[in-house]
Amino acid sequence: MKKGRILFIAGLLSLLLNCNFQDEQRIRLAKRPVEAIMRDRVKTIQLKADEKKKVAIFDLRNDTHQSDLEWLRQGLAEMLALSLAQSRQLNLIASRNVINAVASLDLPSAYELNSLQLQSVAQTLGADVLIAGRYFFQQDSLRIELKVHDGLSGEIASSHHGSSPDLNIRNIFKMVDPITHQIREHVEDRSKSSTPKEYHLADVSTSSLDAYKYYTSGIRFEDSFYLTDALNAFEKAISIDSTFASAYYRLARLHLMLKDESAAQPLIQKAMRFSERTSERERLPIQAMDAMMRGEKYNAVQYYNRYIELYPEDDNGHYQLGIYYFSVVFNFGKAIEFLETTVSLNPDHKLAYNTLAYAYAYIGELDHAYNALEKYISLAANEPNPYDSFGEILQRNGRINEAIDKYRLALKKNPLFYPSKIHLANAYLDLGKMNKARHILLPMLQNDSDVYLKINALTMLALTEIYAENIEKAKLYIHQAMSLQDQPYYLLSVLLALEPESEDYKRQFLEIIQNEKNNINRPDFHSEIVFDLVSAALINQVGVAEVRDLLNAIIKFNKDPVLYNVALAYSLVLGDSDEELGKLGRRFAESSLPGVFEYSTPPSWNYYWRFYFSSLKPTNNNHAALRFLTDGLNDFAQHSGNPYFDVQGLLASAAAEFYTGDPQIAKDMITRQGFPCEG
Template identity: 30%
Template sequence: MMNRPEDARFEHLLHAYELGLLSDEERQEFELLLMNSEDYFQEALESEKTSQLIKYDPEIRSLIRHRAEEMEKTEAARTAAGGSLLKKRWPALVPVSIAAIIIFFLLIFKDWRVDFRPQDEVMATENLLAVMYFDNLSDPEDTDRTGEIITNLLITDLSESQYLQVVSSQRLYDILKQLGREGSRKITPDIAGQVAEKASAKWMVLGSIIKEGRQQVIVSQLIDTRSGNTIASEKITAAETESIFSLVDRLTKAIKEDIPLLVNIKGEADPQVADVTTQSPEAYRYYIEGTDLYNKFYTREALLSFEKALTYDSTFAMVHYYLAKLKDRFHIRKALQYSHKASDREKYYINALAASSEDSVPKAIHILQELTRKYPYEKEAFYNLGNYFRYEGDTRQALDCYFQSIKIDPLYKLSYNIVAYIYNSLGNFDSTLWAINKYIEIAPDEANPYDSRAEIYALNGRLDEAIQSYKKALEIKPDFYTSLSYLGIMYVYNQEYEKADSCFRILLEVENTSIRAAGKHYLVYIPTYQGRFITALKQIDSTFKADSLQQVKESGTYCYIHAFKGLIYDAIGKTSEAVEALKKALEIRERLLPRDKTLFSDIYVQMLLKIGEFQKAREITDELHKRWEDSLAAADAYWYSEAMIEYSRGNYDRAIDYLEKARQVSNSFPAGYMLARAYLEENDLEKAVDNFENLVKKYTSPRMGYCIWSLECHYYLGLAYERSNWYEKAAEQYEKYLSILNLADENILHIPEARERLKRLRNKS
């Protein structure tokens, strides 16, 4: 019986694990599952006993060997009669195969499905109520969004009940979109039935707003979705000065009393909806607009809506909550201050965010876990939990949480987005495509699904498809600057510099200072990627000068620009200047990016070692070690720094050991690059080739941030191929290297060596 999502996963991984069929990622995932579960571990131990028996029983082995010889003869005869080459190899290897199959047998009756996607598209429908958009008959255009506001307030108010699960407005919106009714506020009984069915709701509420004279009247019907019968009808007439919030309170009370079989619901406390939201209809209107935009990743627009909401009600706790997520910590204090005006479940979200902003992610996890215990259908809580677990490096738990949210709401697009990335990082491309396509299917008119798909293509070396997908995202939303930035970076990789330039220049025109700063940074990639380092340095200096003259406020992006400058200095042999630039980057980081406590510290250590500052490098590394004790996120910087110390001493084997650890934590580009180089130094050519190939395959933004090293990958990969006697491939890499650098400054990097080696290889051929 499968009780939990882990059960299915465990079932299908167990046998593959014992046969050594799992990839390293899957193996780690499986072992982590066993680490913290006594039940699973005991089950695995039971299985292990059986497979041990097969492996070590001499009689079994003798039988297998005997059988193998027989099969060998048969196979030889078949080959002689024209059998395939593949078959020739089979008999000699039969013994282990038979053993393996026998192991399979002894572990039978297990389910063997690879994916652990949610099997059922639908959750239990017990006490699930869907509130349809209220049709504003007095204003069919619903210009002031009264229908939408009443619908959302009613959902919020009914959701306060502990006896009722209410379909969220976001899900309602998504279902309507799937039915081709996006934006439709007029819900016919037929459409309502389809929505309720898709949402698996037991009941639905249909309603309309009419005017009788000067009075506003809300008419609603509670319908049993299975029979289609109307359970009850309500007509609430607004008093002349009655607010929309009070109307909704009355309607909530009436609906709760109409719901059959839920006796307890009638007696439970019913808070006023205005007390758990806002007193201002305008603030509420902007709030729902903001959350809709937020879920589409249209952050700038969402920010504007939330800020507008605050101008109507500066004490709206959930608006501060979202602003804290989008903008700065100041708002979390405000959210906490006004959290008495939030609903019960919203208080949990606010407290969790407050905890995480104080670097107490475990506390945030604990709060959200409490929330999910109290409100088990709270998909957003599971999604947020997933994000926190992911931050803590616990991919397994994160994935479980995302799937839990999908199980609650199969149309929960945000989780599909992250699941796609996680699957990709686990090397499961089929499942990655499944998740990302699902995201696109749910939200085909939004830019972010295409942006995510593009990034996934880029991570898998499919540059042209990535470019097309970024273009699609920009077609939908031309000012989706994330896609624009990445499209520019893809063009740099594709050596289409003019196109890249035009993408980045658009960013310079944007009002937002951070986006403008990013645009300036990206523009430096263009000359740097071509090896025009002098130009790049001049460009950086003139950027700083211009910003200083125009008194442009310094942003966190400057930290990245200084670090990038340091890498250019390093590439032209000016290591002392590189150290100074990195130092400056760290100084800006402390001031403007206080949450990124270890950003570039490891690269700084690397540069310090190059100028012989071993003592200082050691001190910073020890400091990183202390930070690692507080946070696993600092682990990669620590391992990387330790690795650089060993690398600088020529202890490449130990450097490899540390770099493997660093890479396991974050899989960062620098760790991968230095690891590949260390393998090359150790003359472990197979691993050097593997690692360099892997690096040049992924077209990512972080890689572009280290584009000088990215270029060098082609040279070193050529070298690794050449030493492995793969001359053709080596020549290809040298050619690629030189073609990218054909306009480069004289004799930089390994240009002369690459030319020389290419020439030699050509002569050979």
């Protein structure tokens, strides 16, 4: 096998592993006035937030003398927050900020603080209302006592109490609900417009104490980036209560973070099914993820925007939109805007700094990236992930040995943190040290309890063998990884690249396409997979006619404007005749939304443009059709707001000039933008 083809296949596998974005690294985006954008946005948000009272809820004091009920310190505080969050007049301060404020002031239990100490906490948090409390047993009943303090004076404004006859979670919720209603009566302005429908905790959460216990522990694990532990906790929660909508949502979100959409799909469907009984604040993120999973990215963003409109002061809403733009559509500039807003609203949001660092690194702003990582480390010095992230960004920028030091430091913090093992092996691959990479990866195959760990290890081992030109061994590892996945079309595409004449691989790929054609009218159909399949079909020149049927179905039946436009764009590549190209081009121009590529995924578009250029050649004899096609797409690209697409649009127009006999014009267009003209 030729060296060039080996490198091409290795590139495909690296893209699958999400550990090599060389194309993105080499395009340095123009600097955007992010700071100015953030100042204006945060100022607007703060104006809206000032209309709401800021409420800080402390973890409660455990006076039961039972260590197995220690988790209720945070659990009861979260129940109170969940109930109070239904109010549109209250701004709940994140629990981690409250904990950090108490710790930074070196204060004892919040229940024991005097008015001066409470004033200090309120000033640090900017809180108008402080809620502290304790829980204890009295005559076999669980009792809760709460004190609501005025933030300005620190004095007690009101006291509230309740009791539950036992530890049944439904009775605990019934105890918390009336207390929160009393608090709202005290702190809200009832003369303002009525609030939306209110939900009781017993109806919107879970009926199981154990399920809620695992759910709260899952949140803590996720916050520290112990994703496997978080997965296990949320899975235990839904195994105990199969109607726990928020647990399904959290679990689906984790699977997406681990790039396992097939596992996330049924989970978000269940979250949707049981979300009818949840509050709007819980339901909107579930609806956004459901739309995203079905490929309806335009609708997903509308749900997120609705959430931010209702709760502009909630840093988590901005964070989720930042994550969406970063990890789903790879619009790094847009991601930075929302993530910078997140940390402006909440300077202690450590995971926002993590993603912000990657986003800055991908647009070449390394100083900003390193600053974000240093801030992340200051907030999570004893966790492995900030050092692992630092290592990844150093490695992407060629500082391999420094990256290795960071990965080792992460593993020193937690020897079982598997992302750092994968990244360390990849760093050794970059140095050409195949045996060191294998030494790390092979023991990971013995872990049968973590399927993600095993798939990543097998894929990395396959990449190792491809670099070493041991193709048969690489295929063996890929087959093993495929056996652990429900939709292994990415890996199958790699096998087709390794063995393009294999009738067996072609048959398997065509079966996947046929399966998607059979599912296209189902409500849970994920349209985005169609574009991945089109890209794979174009790369391997297998099933091109079959994927065209999938595109036609999206064009005919799908109402999402983003999907419609992307399907038309791909159909332009697959068009056979000038007449068909003209018809598709007109539909594309008539229906285009200026912001459509804000929602589309660049990896698919990278493949699109690769074959777009080759599709110009058959139209070479019809200059009018060629001009119509390229000029329309280039105009659209310039209005897309996506710098990568804009660059490719310029190159498309230059290619059109070249193919229609004006190579000097093509050269001038390219050199004017600073591109070399080789080839």
